[in-house]
Amino acid sequence: MNVPDRYERFVVPEGAKKVSYERDTKIMNAATFIVEREDHTIGNIIRMQLHRDDNVLFAAYQLPHPLKYRILVRIQTASQSSPMQAYNQAINDLDKELDVLKYELEGAFSRFSRSY
Amino acid sequence: MEGASYQRFPKVKIRELRDDYAKFELHDTDVSMANALRRVMIAEVPTIAIDLVEIEVNSSVLNDEFIAHRLGLIPLTSERAMSMRFSRDCDACDGDGQCEFCSVEFHLRAKCHSDQTLDVSSKDLYSSDHTVVPVDFSDSAAAAGEALDTKGIIIVKLRRGQELRLRAIARKGIGKDHAKWSPAATVTFMYEPSIHINEDLMETLTLEEKTSWVESSPTKVFELDPVTHQVLVVDPEAYTYDDEVIKKAEAMGKAGLVDITAKEDSFIFTVESTGAIKASQLILNAIDILKQKLDAVRLSDDTVEADDQFGELGAHMRGG
Numbered sequence: 001m002n003v004p005d006r007y008e009r010f011v012v013p014e015g016a017k018k019v020s021y022e023r024d025t026k027i028m029n030a031a032t033f034i035v036e037r038e039d040h041t042i043g044n045i046i047r048m049q050l051h052r053d054d055n056v057l058f059a060a061y062q063l064p065h066p067l068k069y070r071i072l073v074r075i076q077t078a079s080q081s082s083p084m085q086a087y088n089q090a091i092n093d094l095d096k097e098l099d100v101l102k103y104e105l106e107g108a109f110s111r112f113s114r115s116y
Numbered sequence: 117m118e119g120a121s122y123q124r125f126p127k128v129k130i131r132e133l134r135d136d137y138a139k140f141e142l143h144d145t146d147v148s149m150a151n152a153l154r155r156v157m158i159a160e161v162p163t164i165a166i167d168l169v170e171i172e173v174n175s176s177v178l179n180d181e182f183i184a185h186r187l188g189l190i191p192l193t194s195e196r197a198m199s200m201r202f203s204r205d206c207d208a209c210d211g212d213g214q215c216e217f218c219s220v221e222f223h224l225r226a227k228c229h230s231d232q233t234l235d236v237s238s239k240d241l242y243s244s245d246h247t248v249v250p251v252d253f254s255d256s257a258a259a260a261g262e263a264l265d266t267k268g269i270i271i272v273k274l275r276r277g278q279e280l281r282l283r284a285i286a287r288k289g290i291g292k293d294h295a296k297w298s299p300a301a302t303v304t305f306m307y308e309p310s311i312h313i314n315e316d317l318m319e320t321l322t323l324e325e326k327t328s329w330v331e332s333s334p335t336k337v338f339e340l341d342p343v344t345h346q347v348l349v350v351d352p353e354a355y356t357y358d359d360e361v362i363k364k365a366e367a368m369g370k371a372g373l374v375d376i377t378a379k380e381d382s383f384i385f386t387v388e389s390t391g392a393i394k395a396s397q398l399i400l401n402a403i404d405i406l407k408q409k410l411d412a413v414r415l416s417d418d419t420v421e422a423d424d425q426f427g428e429l430g431a432h433m434r435g436g
């Protein structure tokens with residue numbers, strides 16, 4: 001009767017923003033990114049990639065509630081960077097890593113099937 | 117403004133590859149990436165599955181919704197899924213069938229006329245699209261040396277006089293929506309273990325002690341050479357991180373007999389497909405989907421602009 005549609009778990013509602021940004025009012029170079037309809041899959045890879053960035057002082061993600069389909073990514077950086085810059089860099093690096101992985105796998109698959 | 121790159125360059129090695137099974141090593145990346153790939157393969161790589169069933173006649177022993185559920189769970193060949201549209205955002209139709217961009221229609225007509233029970237199976241489903249058909253397992257069964265079973269997946273059994281007639285619409289979907297859309301039977305990964313025996317300490321053990329230590333492992337990781345009486349690591353990957361051999365060594369007063377660590381940047385993946393798409397394609401599709409997901413979480417221009425203004429306003433307020 002009042003069951004929510006299953007797709008509510010992964011379709012961003014009309015009018016809502018996929019990513020919103022909230023600058024911390026007390027701490028310099030700190031911000032929270034609210035990402036709608038994402039979970040541990042995206043949250044954890046972004047967090048781990050941010051940890052590789054020397055300018056990132058703090059990076060963490062949380063899924064505040066299993067039925068609120070959003071994650072929060074909190075970032076604090078050194079003054080020569082910014083949370084936005086670090087966030088963008090992390091996504092770019094992950095994207096390029098996946099390009100490499102795809103190239104490697106395609107090569108490996110075709111070499112493997114040819115040798116059998 | 118552009119910062120330094122912290123990109124990684126992963127490497128892979130294929131161990132085994134069949135249509136519905138893949139085993140490979142993934143190196144030079146971390147767990148978050150391995151886990152993201154696993155999660156995407158299970159829940160976010162799209163396939164096609166029956167989603168809407170119109171029953172015309174059903175005098176079988178199973179009720180309508182029971183049959184509809186069984187139809188949904190039949191894997192359909194889904195190479196087309198990646199380029200199809202989801203019905204919910206298809207512009208060409210209102211999402212209830214007969215639209216080539218987002219759906220495939222199936223028909224099933226079966227009636228039992230004899231005293232012999234009639235098995236209605238996935239083979240009785242007639243598709244409007246020859247590229248989207250119930251998965252045929254007879255090839256993989258033949259390859260595995262099993263008896264050739266060409267009967268398909270049984271939907272219901274009919275006795276004399278019983279009939280089943282229906283129309284079904286298959287749609288594109290993902291495992292997150294309903295497990296029937298998951299292309300993965302299982303996807304697992306493990307850390308590649310690194311096992312080192314302290315040979316000097318090992319040589320202080322008697323033959324009986326060696327035997328009982330080797331046998332303390334629940335899986336066959338170590339072996340005692342019958343000739344040289346040396347303990348050998350025969351299958352490091354059989355180790356399940358159960359710590360039994362470590363506890364055993366400690367109980368024997370030989371702490372440090374073996375050193376077992378997980379390599380933090382190496383993983384062994386096993387991927388089993390339902391047959392909807394090939395295992396190799398499943399892995400590649402997962403990468404594409406993950407890339408799309410990353411692209412979707414990029415900051416939009418208006419978010420950046422709004423913050424720039426906020427920054428100026430803040431500077432104005434601070435500086436006066």
Ligand SMILES: [Zn+2]
Nearest residue numbers: 206209215218
């Ligand atoms: Zn359509």
